[in-house]
Amino acid sequence: MEGENTKPKILIFGGTGYLGKYMAKASVSSGHNTFLQKIQEPPSLKSTRNFRGELDEHEKIISILKEVGVVISTVAYPQLLDQLKIVDAIKVAGNIKI
Template sequence: MEGENTKPKILIFGGTGYFGKYMVKASVSSGHKTFVYARPVTKNSRPSKLEIHKEFQGIGVTIIEGELDEHEKIVSILKEVDVVISTVAYPQFLDQLKIVHAIKVAGNIKRFLPSEFGCEEDRVRPLPPFEAYLEKKRIVRRAIEAVEIPYTFVSANCYGAYFVNVLLRPFEPHDDVVVYGNGEAKGTYTFPMHKYMFTP
């Protein structure tokens, strides 16, 4: 197809995870040559992971199996692509520093999107447990800025629908909801079409 070869090639880390699956499919449907860097499949791998690999191969995704500490391997793959997207889960968050280092070494990446997709950690003052979580995200941000690679931080305010079932329990009968804070924040809670949104 004319013009298709000029589209950026995308490499996605964490592409077989909850959020990563959607990112991979969106990349493919947008016409990008898409690569996924994923942990190797073993005989102990979950059946769902095997299904995802099979599905990705069926839509033309190139899967590269490896670990995040395989620096030379990652650098060589990076040299074949233009854009890197990370959707690694929180337990692996600081492992993104290895990706950042490899991107700096490769020297050709036009844009890196780290695994953010949450609240704007440089602008919020959360309670201590969540503050520790956000501090790891800040470490990755500062490392990206320090090595001066092109980047985009995507902050989507924690995807309200992802957390609302846990935090607000809308399907349980109750007369009140506890919302932490000092009482100064103003917001609107809406319940349209079974979608939940908290708008500050």
């Protein structure tokens, strides 16, 4: 279809945090369909899909990962090892190259 967004869908973990909000804004500004994993209230960005979920919610994360093509993690340093949960979910989803 003409005008259809062919850019990859992007999921940003930590997309409402200090660095994540800038990544989210840049993603939306670039015309990407952007998904944000949120723990707190998201920035007011149009064209984002937000889902509330903890990194321990493995099945929920996998279902969202199956809808995107790119994953960006901006989780805070105290959660650094929790990124392994994201990597595990990416492997299970099977549609994102690592």
